[in-house]
Amino acid sequence: MTTNRSDPSPPLVLVFAASDPTGGAGIQADIMTISSMGCHPLTVITGLTVQDTVGVEEVLPVDADFVIEQARTVLEDMPVQAFKLGVLGSVENIEVIAEIISDYPHIPVIVDPIVASGRGDELASELMLATLREFIIPQATLITPNTMEARRLVASYGDDGEERSMADCATMLLELGTEYVLITGSHANTPQVVNTLYGAKGVLRADPWERLPGSYHGSGCTLASAAAAALAHGLDMSNAVFEAQGFTWQTLSAAFRPGMGQYIPDRFFWAGPPDRGGG
Numbered sequence: 001m002t003t004n005r006s007d008p009s010p011p012l013v014l015v016f017a018a019s020d021p022t023g024g025a026g027i028q029a030d031i032m033t034i035s036s037m038g039c040h041p042l043t044v045i046t047g048l049t050v051q052d053t054v055g056v057e058e059v060l061p062v063d064a065d066f067v068i069e070q071a072r073t074v075l076e077d078m079p080v081q082a083f084k085l086g087v088l089g090s091v092e093n094i095e096v097i098a099e100i101i102s103d104y105p106h107i108p109v110i111v112d113p114i115v116a117s118g119r120g121d122e123l124a125s126e127l128m129l130a131t132l133r134e135f136i137i138p139q140a141t142l143i144t145p146n147t148m149e150a151r152r153l154v155a156s157y158g159d160d161g162e163e164r165s166m167a168d169c170a171t172m173l174l175e176l177g178t179e180y181v182l183i184t185g186s187h188a189n190t191p192q193v194v195n196t197l198y199g200a201k202g203v204l205r206a207d208p209w210e211r212l213p214g215s216y217h218g219s220g221c222t223l224a225s226a227a228a229a230a231l232a233h234g235l236d237m238s239n240a241v242f243e244a245q246g247f248t249w250q251t252l253s254a255a256f257r258p259g260m261g262q263y264i265p266d267r268f269f270w271a272g273p274p275d276r277g278g279g
Helices: 026-036 064-075 091-102 126-139 147-153 166-176 219-232 237-253
Strands: 012-019 040-051 056-061 082-085 109-111 180-183 192-199 202-210
Touching: 012 026, 012 064, 012 219, 026 040, 026 219, 026 237, 040 064, 040 091, 064 091, 082 219, 091 126, 109 126, 109 219, 126 147, 126 166, 147 166, 147 180, 166 180, 166 192, 180 237, 192 237, 202 237, 219 237
Parallel strands: 012 040, 012 082, 082 109
Antiparallel strands: 040 056, 180 192, 192 202
């Protein structure tokens, strides 16, 4: 028996990212975040990793031709409301992903420019960052670096970027072509975490959040994916960023520590038992 259904689809968010076996970061974090925020995740795997909650041991990039095939097949079948980019794996992958998203200029592109793991393991070479600056950032709607990542992204401007203020870094990233920059304060030595959204007219909002104890695996993935989901729902940038921050803070406040390293954000904090913050 065949049933015809006309139920509307939830917003679709297509993620380009690497797999994380711990489920704390990477494509797994993106899937959980996007689902928890009422969207349906579509995925293009850009790499496989060997890692635990302590750090990343190895990254195996997926072949660029296979990345293209994954993305084109999905995009020819389903209408996408947002793209989210995480660890892309190789220079070749960055180049082909830039080509893919250029065919969909009306779809917002949210970029989490992951440079290193929480332990400091390098996840992007200088050549990869240069390729990201040249091909991806000019097409980005929003990029979400922390303070360290922001400085690394602008380090090609004649110095190492260490002395640049966050306002200067944001200005340079905006000059590269992105529409908005959300610089997170998780790595700053401040009593509160202050996340600042910059646009063409300067600071659009600066949101302080309680600094929670501990170190978290996948907080940046969560924030960028939450922003992508909020934009896919039709929110404007300022409100989407605020909703994404609020969601991320809740996941961190309900985080758990299943291994010997960092805490993992609970992206389904609202569904847990009462002592975990759920209903």
